Amino acid sequence: MHDIRFIRENPAAFDAGLARRGLEPLSATILEADAQARSAQTSVDTMLATRNAASKQIGALMGKGDKEGAAALKAEVEAIKLDLPAKEEAKRSADKVLVDLLSTIPNLPVDEVPQGADENDNAEVARWGEPVEIANAREHFDIGAALGLDFESAQVVSGARFAYLRGPIARLNRAIGQFMLDTHTETFGYQEVVPPVLVRDDALFGTAQLPKFAEDLFATTDGRWLIPTAEVSLTNLVREQILDGDLPLRFTALTLCFRSEAGAAGKDTRGLIRQHQFDKCELVSITTPEQSDDEHERMTGAAEHILQSLDLPYRRILLCSGDMGFSARKTYDLEVWLPGQGKYREISSCSNCGDFQARRMNARYRPAGEKGTKFVHTLNGSGLAVGRTLVAILENYQNEDGSVTIPEVLRPYMGGLDRITAL
Structure with a gap:
């Protein structure tokens, strides 16, 4: 498996290594899959952070007697709970696309390996x-x-x-x-x-x-x-x-x-x-x-x-x-x-x-x-x-x-x- 950070930072070098293996450039495809996986992760993280912050505020509002404000936050938390499984599934799907792609790409040859086809x-x-x-x-x-x-x-x-x-x-x-x-x-x-x-x-x-x-x-x-x-x-x-x-x-x-x-x-x-x-x-x-x-x-x-x-x-x-x-x-x-x-x-x-x-x-x-x-x-x-x-x-x-x-x-x-x- 390849280091995705290396590909992010060195896409041209990665594609050059693939070329030595006789393969077409793949960094753009990989980085697109990586961007989708990271975006899906961000969506999940954002929803979790919002849910956790709202949950803490609910207790504070209830302590102040602000039942209306607390009820609004409870509704927000419930909506997040309903939406979260779909976001988590989207994240799992995006991660799988990236892993499946990376898992089928061979290792890159080191410099001293001679160039050749067979x-x-x-x-x-x-x-x-x-x-x-x-x-x-x-x-x-x-x-x-x-x-x-x-x-x-x-x-x-x-x-x-x-x-x-x-x-x-x-x-x-x-x-x-x-x-x-x-x-x-x-x-x-x-x-x-x-x-x-x-x-x-x-x-x-x-x-x-x-x-x-x-x-x-x-x-x-x-x-x-x-x-x-x-x-x-x-x-x-x-x-x-x-x-x-x-x-x-x-x-x-x-x-x-x-x-x-x-x-x-x-x-x-x-x-x-x-x-x-x-x-x-x-x-x-x-x-x-x-x-x-x-x-x-x-x-x-x-x-x-x-x-x-x-x-x-x-x-x-x-x-x-x-x-x-x-x-x-x-x-x-x-x-x-x-x-x-x-x-x-x-x-x-x-x-x-x-x-x-x-x-x-x-x-x-x-x-x-x-x-x-x-x-x-x-x-x-x-x-x-x-x-x-x-x-x-x-x-x-x-x-x-x-x-x-x-x-x-x-x-x-x-x-x-x-x-x-x-x-």
Whole structure:
């Protein structure tokens, strides 16, 4: 959610930020809705003030024996009581128009975000590792077929974009997730959380999946939603709170995630890259405004550490203004090398959302030595997507005999196995 005071004071700058997102100017429309909401509020305030003043005068007039004057004021108060509900409803309606408008407008990019329309305009920031050259490299779904990766059975049970992981590949998948959790808690100081995976509307509104992206979500029959990422549950830990302790707060969780993949028809229809259900290790930080830029670099570094520990070549990408997520003001994507596809694919996205989500959640902190409160800044990142990491390991560690070598850091989680072979 945007700060309406910023828009009032800087309409041209706000429209310039929207232009970088490829959107038309909206400040005039917003300010008109804001003026109507403020006018409705003034009408209500005026009526309440008049009623309260009249009520006090009635007692004074009665004390002086001025029954006629008191009766006239009583009639005025009664008229206000009759008119007030309509004024209050007009205020609620005007407020809703403004909030609904603001809630559908994405965050504004910071200056260092490159201008662009889509992924073709993203900027490569750095690379790590040399892409593996493998003769006759196979893709993960071909490699995994003999190791317990079963799409056909899942198709019968659940439909497209689901998979069974059985035997050695299931164990490897579990090892990957546990390694990520251990690393983020022990090396980077994130607090492990086991969060709900079913949430209410308000939680998804807070992190800005609702109202704009409802079609990307799965809903339950009792009005809840399956989380598309643990970002939702973790970030909402601070909703409607005023934090007094030290910041940043850092949370991590390994959860199932659920996405409808609306608009992904024809994309990655084979394999684990784009599933309806998947595991992901999520990172969330709650910071002060002064901390958030450094925290963004730190969070991205934590995700990179996982890839480096697994010896998986990757590159860091700074997303352009047209390719960032709705809530983000700056985003780094990490793209891992996949020999089977012969290209880099996204495996993590780390975003600084500034106070955009905090305003939607009313999440604040009390700065030491200052009066009043400020909105926190929120950040989130994948640390990493487990299924895509499994894909990267299968393709980068594949052997000619069909086995897959286990990265050294995962072997303690695999009972000492150094490779997995066919079932």
